[in-house]
Amino acid sequence: MDIKKKLDFYRSSEKPIRKTGAQSALAALQEIFKAELCAPTAPYLKISRYHSFAFPQEAGLKLLSKYEINNPLPLNECLFFDLETTGLAGGAGTYPFLLGFGYFKEETFTVEQFFLPDYGREYYLFRYLQDLFSRFSCLVSFNGKSYDLPLLRNRFILNRFQMDWKRFKHIDLLHLSRRLWKDSQPSLELTAIERNYLNRTRTGDIPGAYIPEAYFTFLRSGALHDVKKIIEHNYLDIISLAELIVLISKIEANPAIANDDTVLIRMARLAFELNDGEEFERICGIFDTQKKELPDKIKLWKSLLAKRAEHWQEALVLWEELLETKEYLFFALEELAKYYEHQKKDFTIALRYSQRAMENMQRLFELNPYSAPQERQQAFQKRVRRLMIKTA
Amino acid sequence: MNLEQLIDYLGNDSEFQKNLTKWMVLDSKEAVYADFPENLDVRLKNALLKKNISRLYTHQCETFNQVQKGHNAVVVTPTASGKTLSYNLPVFQEILNHPESRAVYLFPTKALSQDQVKEAQDLVRLLDVNIKTHTFDGDTPRDIRRTIRSAGHIVVTNPDMLHQGILPHHTLWIKLFENLKFIVIDEIHAYRGVFGSHLANVLRRLKRICAFYGSQPQFICSSATIANPQQLAENLIEEKTILIDNNGAPRGVKHFLFYNQPVVNRELGLRRGVVSEVKQIARKIMPTGAQMIIFARSRLRVEVLTTYLREVAKQLKINPDKVRGYRGGYLPKERRAVEQGLKNGQIQVVVSTNALELGIDIGQLDVAIMAGWPGSVSSTWQQAGRAGRRQSASLTILTASSAPLDQYIIEHPDYFFKKNPETAQIDRENLTVLMSHLKCAAFELPFTEEERFTPDITPQLLDFLVEENVLRKTDGKYFWMREIYPADEVSLRSTAAENVVIIDTGGYDSRVIGEIDLFAAPEMVHKEAIYIHSSVQFHVDDLDWDEKKAYVHEVDVDYYTDAITKTDLKVLDIVQESQNENRGYQKYYGEAAITRVTTGYKKIKFHTHENIGNGRVYLPEMEMQTTTLWWEFSDDLFVDPFFKESVIGEGLKGIAHALKNLIPLYIMCDISDIAVIPRVNDPFTHKPTIYVYDKFQGGIGLSKKLFSIDSVVLKAVNDHIAGCVCKQGCPSCTGPSLEGGLFGKESALKILEMLQL
Incomplete structure (x- = not known):
């Protein structure tokens, strides 16, 4: 045996010396967050915090979830989650190093965060997570459908755990928020929603884009500063998820509290798209109680719902009203023409409406050749031609 | 007049005959059939009968039998000889008997894969069974992708998609990888040079992932006639493969x-x-x-x-x-x-x-x-x-x-x-290629210390990546430690990942009419160039280099443009040199940095090919690091007063001209895959020198191969120039004498004769 091999042999019999930098950093983190050090052979940190929170028993989200959550959802069935990862690209090589979970139990909201101080520390954690997940039937996330959940599934597979994901409902609060507030504010990031609707601002928060690099720096040097911020950031995200689902379910129950007509319009549109007349009427009712006239857009949907239900009188009234608007003039003329042509078989009136539309379009065209709606114009042309023959 | 009559007519046309050096008639060939293999599923038999196929060609039958025995196979057949059926039969047999089994078909281009899906779907229709065949490529709509991942029996795709879209997301494809029985690689002769070197590494990654999910697929390859189909297949898949070349088609x-x-x-x-x-x-x-x-x-x-x-x-x-x-x-x-x-x-x-x-x-x-x-x-x-x-x-x-x-x-x-067709070379171990895929592989699954991606040097490469902070080593495993998605940075087709898009601004709306790879762009779409697309001429109004866009508009002019480029070469490292001192020259093999810049262009008139004008172009240099071979000629060769410096230059230029053209006969490559640069007084060697380099980032083994057979090639160059009928050099030997000067041919021959070849 040559000396090199001997030395190797000698070295391998020595006890492995762990890098003290990372180890002391981990100890410091444990101290700061009063965390629990789990799985000593592949250690990770478990940080548990309890947030007192008066929450309703159930969340009704039928309309805003587009019927995905049909019945009121017991909140203690929900597992809230959010991941911090080594990259935004996704794929098998993206590593979630901080996994935050939250759930309601009795009067408190419990947040459990798991910090992985290195790669290859997942096995025992995921064994634990398997148990954790088994206690819930619904997952709640923010943008989790396209980002966090696929990553989580990756990690279960890569660690060779099986999980029946089909068992879970999954509420992505980003989608619900979009249905409420899209275009009401420039950004629908969670922090923006917090600021605008949950009345909470963060100070010293770490921007998401810096998170991967901050973790790499920790791995290389044991630098803690940014990791502490990431843990706080993730904690606040989880809290916001809980607050947000409560707020959204309150708005669903009583849209008036949103105090925002555009929210009402969006909800009305949702009800219209789902062909849900009952919900639609409920939202129209809010305008009535507030003694406000229905917005034109809602009138349009309402007229179409009435048409679908063959409530012609109601539809006619709405179309007559819409004739007075600039935006829906052609729509109303077209619907009226269709009504008189196909329902009443009164071709003369139908022709009158169609011709009125053509005249208006001609005037528009003279003002601005690009503003005239081409397809509609052709449709009216056809209609006029047909009606001329029918009336002749 | 039909074709047969035309052939007769040409046979009697003495004007035409005068220019022929050979009229070869290859006889027709009868089909050679074999009966259906005994264990062929009766459903497949019936489906074939419905297609009026009552027997198989010999090569189809043998492929079926060899694959059934569990061997990898490579089928060599000319076009239109029913090779598709050769691999469809064993694959369908397997899926009919084990409906959970899966297969991946790889085609070098998207166009090919769409063709093949149609053919496989035809067979499915005749079988009247639920075997799902789908193409999965960049054009596949999102909503269908999920179905294909979980339920597609045969996934038809190309290496690029496998590399960028499937392997990095292998967790979405569990069903496929757990049950993968066959990988069909069609047209393997297309995978030579850079593309082949990439594919070999993509397949290493694929096998790694299969191993993770516990499958070990068999390979069925097909190839056109090349000298080494079996060797190429084995180089690509790194496993033993049976050669099947008894083509039975008529x-x-x-x-x-x-x-x-x-x-x-x-x-x-x-x-x-x-x-x-x-x-x-x-x-x-x-x-x-x-x-x-x-x-x-x-x-x-x-x-x-x-x-x-x-x-x-x-x-x-x-x-x-x-x-x-x-x-x-x-x-x-x-x-x-x-x-x-x-x-x-x-x-x-x-x-x-x-x-x-x-x-x-x-x-x-x-x-x-x-x-x-x-x-x-x-x-x-x-x-x-x-x-x-x-x-x-x-x-x-x-x-x-x-x-x-x-x-x-x-x-x-x-x-x-x-002559036998050439051998197809790939270099799996090209460092640029290898490293790219090692990174992708580490992204897909962490490496263990014992794992071997490439023989011998895997641990060194992984440790290097750790030093570069690309990977992190912890507890004996190597983990990916970057934010990026490494497969996005690697293009399998070339060593440059970027493209220049060509935008026609002339019409009502601007529209993209094509694209061109980054290395070719300065020559093809520099400002003022005439770019021809679908026989329509376009004038390049601007090349926006930062945005990688060329703006063109349609024109109708009677000239085209030919770019003038300038190449610079700097030797970085000598890897090998010849020991023999007294042959009049030294040869070296090593690494070099090449910079190429397009400096201007000539306007050439159609039909007459006159030069009718010039222009200048200002574009950044394109840089490349590659492998090169060079001959350094001893000063002693040039003591004869005939060898004025300009005459040496003409001679080297002449040799270079013939070399560039003859090299592809000896190593399988395109004439455009290599470049030859002669220099009278080379700044590196300080002697008359000729360089030959691979025109690919990192090199693909061409100049290395040339290093081992250089004297054969130089001898052939000598014979060819000496045997040419012209007087002072012509395009067929040392280059046209007007360009090469008056002494090119004489000087080249004198130099070559003095070398101890």
């Missing part, structure tokens, strides 16, 4: 003509141009109505020929739209339209680059004309294979340009008919 009579353009100026060694000569030949054939493919060597030549032949069509009262061009850079939709048009007969003549050499299904045509030597024996056979219906006669004409290699081949037809 073939009609094939006339193979070697045509040399008449000499117009013996002094200068000038022959009539290939383009105009091919035009004349095509004019003879077009009235017969025979479907014809013309292969041209460059994109530019495709466009010029298409333009000419459309004019010819007009004169012959044939609808000019029956003449179409086809090449890379056309949008997929345009290409599909041409393929379709050829199949249903709406297109009579197609002028193409070697893009149509691959097995894209365009049916079988009557005539193939090669406008110049296609670059290799195997390419020539493949292009010739485009002509040839099963029953009737077909005609193939090879025309030669003045290029030395063309002249060599055309004057030695027996060399061609006797």
Whole structure:
């Protein structure tokens, strides 16, 4: 045996010396967050915090979830989650190093965060997570459908755990928020929603884009500063998820509290798209109680719902009203023409409406050749031609 | 006049005969059949019977049997010999018996994969079973992707998609990877050089992932005729493979003509141009109505020929739209339209680059004309294979340009008919390629210390990546530690990942008419260039280098442009050198940095090819690091007062000219894959020197191969120049004497004779 091999042999019999930098950093983190050090052979940190929170028993989200959550959802069935990862690209090589979970139990909201101080520390954690997940039937996330959940599934597979994901409902609060507030504010990031609707601002928060690099720096040097911020950031995200689902379910129950007509319009549109007349009427009712006239857009949907239900009188009234608007003039003329042509078989009136539309379009065209709606114009042309023959 | 009559007519046309150096008639061949294998599933038998197939060709039967025995196989067959069935049979047999089994089909291009899906779906319909075959590529709609991932039995894709879209997301494909039984790689001869080196590494990654999910797929490959199909297959998949080359498909009579353009100026060694000569030949054939493919060597030549032949069509009262061009850079939709048009007969003549050499299904045509030597024996056979219906006669004409290699081949037809096709080289261990895929692999699954991605040096490479902070090593495993998605940074087709898009601003709306790879862009779409696309000329108004966009508008001018480029070479490292001191030269193999810059362009008039103007171009240099071979000539060679510095220069230039053209005969590569640079007083060696380098980032083993056989090649260069009939050098040997100066040929021969070859 040559000396090199001997030395190797000698070295391998020595006890492995762990890098003290990372180890002391981990100890410091444990101290700061009063965390629990789990799985000593592949250690990770478990940080548990309890947030007192008066929450309703159930969340009704039928309309805003587009019927995905049909019945009121017991909140203690929900597992809230959010991941911090080594990259935004996704794929098998993206590593979630901080996994935050939250759930309601009795009067408190419990947040459990798991910090992985290195790669290859997942096995025992995921064994634990398997148990954790088994206690819930619904997952709640923010943008989790396209980002966090696929990553989580990756990690279960890569660690060779099986999980029946089909068992879970999954509420992505980003989608619900979009249905409420899209275009009401420039950004629908969670922090923006917090600021605008949950009345909470963060100070010293770490921007998401810096998170991967901050973790790499920790791995290389044991630098803690940014990791502490990431843990706080993730904690606040989880809290916001809980607050947000409560707020959204309150708005669903009583849209008036949103105090925002555009929210009402969006909800009305949702009800219209789902062909849900009952919900639609409920939202129209809010305008009535507030003694406000229905917005034109809602009138349009309402007229179409009435048409679908063959409530012609109601539809006619709405179309007559819409004739007075600039935006829906052609729509109303077209619907009226269709009504008189196909329902009443009164071709003369139908022709009158169609011709009125053509005249208006001609005037528009003279003002601005690009503003005239081409397809509609052709449709009216056809209609006029047909009606001329029918009336002749 | 039909094709047979035309062939007779050409046989009696003495003007035409005068230019032929060979008229080879390849006899028709009867089909060789084998009965259905006994264990062939009865459902498959019945489906075949419905297709009027009651027996198999021998190669189909043997592939089935070998695969059934559990071997990997590579089938070598010419085009249109039913190779698709060779691999479909064993795959379908497996899926019929084990419906959870899965297969991946890999095709070098998207176009090919779409063809194959149709064929497989046909078989499914006849079988009347639920076997799902899907293409999965960049064009696959999102909502279908999920279904394919979980339920597709046969996933048809290309290496690029496997590399970027499937492997990095392997967790979405559990069903596939857990049950993967077969990987079919069609057209493996397309995977040589850079592309092949990449594919070999992609397959390493694929196998790693299969192992993770506990599957061990078998490989079935198909190849056109090359010298080393088995070796190539084994190089690609790194496993033992059975060669199946007993092709049983029938073939009609094939006339193979070697045509040399008449000499117009013996002094200068000038022959009539290939383009105009091919035009004349095509004019003879077009009235017969025979479907014809013309292969041209460059994109530019495709466009010029298409333009000419459309004019010819007009004169012959044939609808000019029956003449179409086809090449890379056309949008997929345009290409599909041409393929379709050829199949249903709406297109009579197609002028193409070697893009149509691959097995894209365009049916079988009557005539193939090669406008110049296609670059290799195997390419020539493949292009010739485009002509040839099963029953009737077909005609193939090879025309030669003045290029030395063309002249060599055309004057030695027996060399061609006797020579084996070339070997296809790949270099799995090219460091650039290897490293890219090692990173991708680490992203997909962490490496353990014991794992071997490449033999011998895996741990060193992984440790290097740890030092570079790309990977992190912890507890004996290597983990990916970057934010990026590494597969996005690697293109399998070239060493440059970026493209320049070409935007036509002339019309009502701006629209993208094509794209071009970054290295070629400065030459093709520099400002003021005439870019020809679909025979339409476009003037390049601007090349926005930062945005990688070229803005063009349609014009109609009577010239085209030819870029002037300048290349600089700097030796970085000497890896090997020859020991022999007293042969008059030293040879070296090493690494070099190449910078290439386009400095200007010439305007060349159509038809007369006069130079009618110049212009300057200001573009950044393109940089490349590659492998190179160089010969350093001893000063003692040049004591004769004949060797003035300019004369040495002319001589080296002459040798370089012949070298560049003859090298592809000895190592399988395209003439454009290598570059040769002569220098009278090289700043690195301080001696007269000739460099040969691989025109690929990192090199792909061409100059390395040349290093081992250089004296054979130099000897051939000497013989070729000495044997040329011209006086002072011509395009066929040392280059045209007007360009090479008056002493090029003499000087080159003197230098070569002094070397102890």
